[in-house]
Amino acid sequence: xxxxxxxxxxxxxxxxxxxxxxxxxxxxxxxxxxxxxxxxxxxxxxxxxxxxxxxxxxxxxxxxxxxxxxxxxxxxxxxxxxxxxxxxxxxxxxxxxxxxxxxxxxxxxxxxxxxxxxxxxxxxxxxxxxxxxxxxxxxxxxxxxxxxxxxxxxxxxxxxxxxxxxxxxxxxxxxxxxxxxxxxxxxxxxxxxxxxxxxxxxxxxxxxxxxxxxxxxxxxxxxxxxxxxxxxxxxxxxxxxxxxxxxxxxxxxxxxxxxxxxxxxxxxxxxxxxxxxxxxxxxxxxxxxxxxxxxxxxxxxxxxxxxxxxxxxxxxxxxxxxxxxxxxxxxxxxxxxxxxxxxxxxxxxxxxxxxxxxxxxxxxx
Numbered sequence: 001x002x003x004x005x006x007x008x009x010x011x012x013x014x015x016x017x018x019x020x021x022x023x024x025x026x027x028x029x030x031x032x033x034x035x036x037x038x039x040x041x042x043x044x045x046x047x048x049x050x051x052x053x054x055x056x057x058x059x060x061x062x063x064x065x066x067x068x069x070x071x072x073x074x075x076x077x078x079x080x081x082x083x084x085x086x087x088x089x090x091x092x093x094x095x096x097x098x099x100x101x102x103x104x105x106x107x108x109x110x111x112x113x114x115x116x117x118x119x120x121x122x123x124x125x126x127x128x129x130x131x132x133x134x135x136x137x138x139x140x141x142x143x144x145x146x147x148x149x150x151x152x153x154x155x156x157x158x159x160x161x162x163x164x165x166x167x168x169x170x171x172x173x174x175x176x177x178x179x180x181x182x183x184x185x186x187x188x189x190x191x192x193x194x195x196x197x198x199x200x201x202x203x204x205x206x207x208x209x210x211x212x213x214x215x216x217x218x219x220x221x222x223x224x225x226x227x228x229x230x231x232x233x234x235x236x237x238x239x240x241x242x243x244x245x246x247x248x249x250x251x252x253x254x255x256x257x258x259x260x261x262x263x264x265x266x267x268x269x270x271x272x273x274x275x276x277x278x279x280x281x282x283x284x285x286x287x288x289x290x291x292x293x294x295x296x297x298x299x300x301x302x303x304x305x306x307x308x309x310x311x312x313x314x315x316x317x318x319x320x321x322x323x324x325x326x327x328x329x330x331x332x333x334x335x336x337x338x339x340x341x342x343x344x345x346x347x348x349x350x351x352x353x354x355x356x357x358x359x360x361x362x363x364x365x
Contacts, residue, residue: 014021017338021045026052027357038083040076040351041364050122054080054312055355056089057260061327062282062309066299066323067316072347073295076314076364078107079260082294084259085109090104092260093291095219096244099236102225113218116227121194123205124163125246129154132163133213135242139235140192140276145185149175165205169193200342201232208291210243234267238275241268245281248288257289263307267298274303282309300326313352317344337361 024046037053054063065073082096086109086169097104097111105113122131133151136142142150153171157163172190177183196205204227222240227233244260247253262268268278282292282305294306300322305332307313318324319342328338331352337359341350344361352359 005025019336019343021340021361022336023047024360026360028355029357032355035089036223037355038080038089040080041085041347044348044360044361046360052351052360054086054095054351054353056091058092058354059084059248060193060257060286060289061311061354062286062291063293063312063314064299064306064310065293065295065314065316066318067325067344067349068319069297070346071316071318071344072364073297073316074103074107074263075183076316077293077295077350078104079364081219081259081261082107082109085219086284091257093257095259095261097219097221097261098224098240098263098265099261099342100222100224100233100250102223103222104219104221104261108219108221111221113221113223116224116236117200118220119210119240119244120204120206120208121210121236122163122207123165123235123239124168125242126163127246129163129219132320134330135238135275135277139238141222142189142192145181146189146192148223148326149182149185149189164207165193192318194281195229196224196232196235201227201229204232204236205239207223210247213221237262238278240267241281242275244286245277248285248290253287253289255289257291259291259293259297261293261295263295265294266298266301269294269296269302269306271303279303279305282306297325299330311354313349315341315352316348317342331359333359 021044024043026043028045037055039053043050043052043053063074067073084093084095094234129151133147136150137147153168153175154163156171157167169190171340172186175186177186217250224233224237227236267276294310296302299307311322313331315327324338326339327333339349349362349364350359351362
């Protein structure tokens with residue numbers, strides 16, 4: 001879409017007469033060479049013309065990409081991943097894209113697209129049974145009574161190398177009911193767990209070797225659209241991210257680094273339905289060479305930790321007053337940029353980065 005131009009000023013054209021784009025003079029907080037920075041696009045209306053980039057060394061400090069539907073979020077993430085994998089950088093990251101809608105296979109260069117059924121993950125880990133109960137409770141919406149029954153089942157399985165989902169269900173089937181409420185809770189818990197192992201979903205939740213860092217630096221895309229049941233899809237993604245966190249904490253990635261793209265983040269990091277271990281990842285996983293790219297339409301729907309723990313924010317067109325208020329509080333946004341955010345054209349965004357003294361209006365190209 002073309003723009004109407006006047007001397008030194010560019011106007012967004014999406015919705016007619018709207019606030020003008022400011023003239024920008026990018027000032028960096030530190031020197032970063034072109035070999036250490038991923039070019040995201042160009043700074044709009046800059047003097048002199050200059051590229052906008054994201055330092056590779058900042059990837060483990062996490063990125064938030066947000067904006068309304070159709071504003072260009074997916075293209076921005078694909079651009080970032082493609083440029084990360086098509087040249088050498090001092091810090092080599094393997095991108096792992098959790099592709100909620102099955103879009104990235106055609107947007108990325110030479111991706112390895114994986115069916116989730118070829119990459120099963122365990123629902124329960126090797127940690128303290130109470131931690132496994134807490135995780136299961138959050139992803140399956142268990143009641144306190146169901147949590148108690150599940151913990152009792154784990155106690156019956158004490159001594160196993162790992163808590164296999166099928167084994168847990170079989171144990172629940174054989175348990176003696178202590179009371180009427182125990183029986184009711186046991187049966188309802190079994191219904192929730194059986195949903196994860198019935199039909200084509202059998203085998204989706206089991207222990208297996210996960211080679212996230214195999215195959216060099218080519219993007220690894222997990223096509224989540226192949227898991228048709230949205231509830232099971234959410235459980236799978238949560239279990240996979242938990243597995244990544246556990247592997248990272250144990251040092252199993254070594255010196256290798258991982259950049260994980262979490263699409264539709266509201267399903268896992270929403271205010272009303274967040275999973276604690278994933279919130280913990282935002283705070284801790286950077287120490288272990290893992291960076292997160294959190295993608296969501298609405299920043300106001302996410303837990304506050306997302307705004308606090310993402311050092312780079314790429315904000316496309318946002319029209320909700322509530323979302324704008326959240327962004328304003330988290331970033332101390334200049335008035336001239338806040339005024340134009342609702343009117344940004346597709347592919348335009350405001351870049352908040354520690355590399356620059358002020359946020360910049362950019363065009364992703």
